[in-house]
Amino acid sequence: METVELTVEVERSDCLVTNLVYSKLAGADVGRLVIGSETSLHKVDSDKLQEFITEFRRISRSVRQISKETAWVETESCSACKYFASINMPIIGSRSAGKEKVIFRLMAQSKKTADRLVREMTDMGLKPRVIDVTTSESMEVTDREKEVILYAFNHGYFEQDRGASLTELAEGLEVSPSSLSDVMRRALRKIVMEYLKNNT
Numbered sequence: 001m002e003t004v005e006l007t008v009e010v011e012r013s014d015c016l017v018t019n020l021v022y023s024k025l026a027g028a029d030v031g032r033l034v035i036g037s038e039t040s041l042h043k044v045d046s047d048k049l050q051e052f053i054t055e056f057r058r059i060s061r062s063v064r065q066i067s068k069e070t071a072w073v074e075t076e077s078c079s080a081c082k083y084f085a086s087i088n089m090p091i092i093g094s095r096s097a098g099k100e101k102v103i104f105r106l107m108a109q110s111k112k113t114a115d116r117l118v119r120e121m122t123d124m125g126l127k128p129r130v131i132d133v134t135t136s137e138s139m140e141v142t143d144r145e146k147e148v149i150l151y152a153f154n155h156g157y158f159e160q161d162r163g164a165s166l167t168e169l170a171e172g173l174e175v176s177p178s179s180l181s182d183v184m185r186r187a188l189r190k191i192v193m194e195y196l197k198n199n200t
Contacts (some may be wrong), residue, residue, distance in 0.1 A: 005134040
């Protein structure tokens with residue numbers, strides 16, 4: 001069975017967390033930890049978080065401060081999160097791409113299903129822009145990706161108490177941390193997609 005990874009940018013203006021971040025916390029990073037039909041849990045990273053934690057509490061159902069620079073903020077779901085919670089497909093990741101745009105990566109059972117999802121998003125006024133479509137045929141882990149994952153595994157990177165940081169792995173492999181991060185992300189995405197394809 002073919003599987004498809006779809007990366008799509010959508011527009012919406014009703015995300016309380018993103019609106020606050022982009023109006024007050026330039027440079028902050030917003031991700032979604034849990035996407036729900038009623039509420040969604042956001043992860044906010046900013047070196048200025050402390051200054052605005054009270055404002056996050058005003059707009060949210062709950063705020064959990066994880067560290068000085070990281071908080072989990074639960075608010076009512078925006079229109080995009082409500083849609084993605086309703087489709088019952090694996091969401092691989094999401095990130096804000098501006099005040100009114102968010103990029104979602106998800107898996108679909110086929111190209112036909114991915115096309116249907118894009119039409120639904122259009123009908124809902126989310127103004128989707130497809131960034132990438134990757135089919136399962138192009139999802140084989142390369143020799144370099146295997147080497148990197150094995151190296152990271154053998155050096156304790158995936159342990160709860162990490163045996164090595166990304167920077168240390170990069171030094172050992174003689175590459176930049178950003179290059180190593182890209183290779184690892186691609187490899188792990190392929191491994192997860194293969195697992196989901198065979199277990200869902």
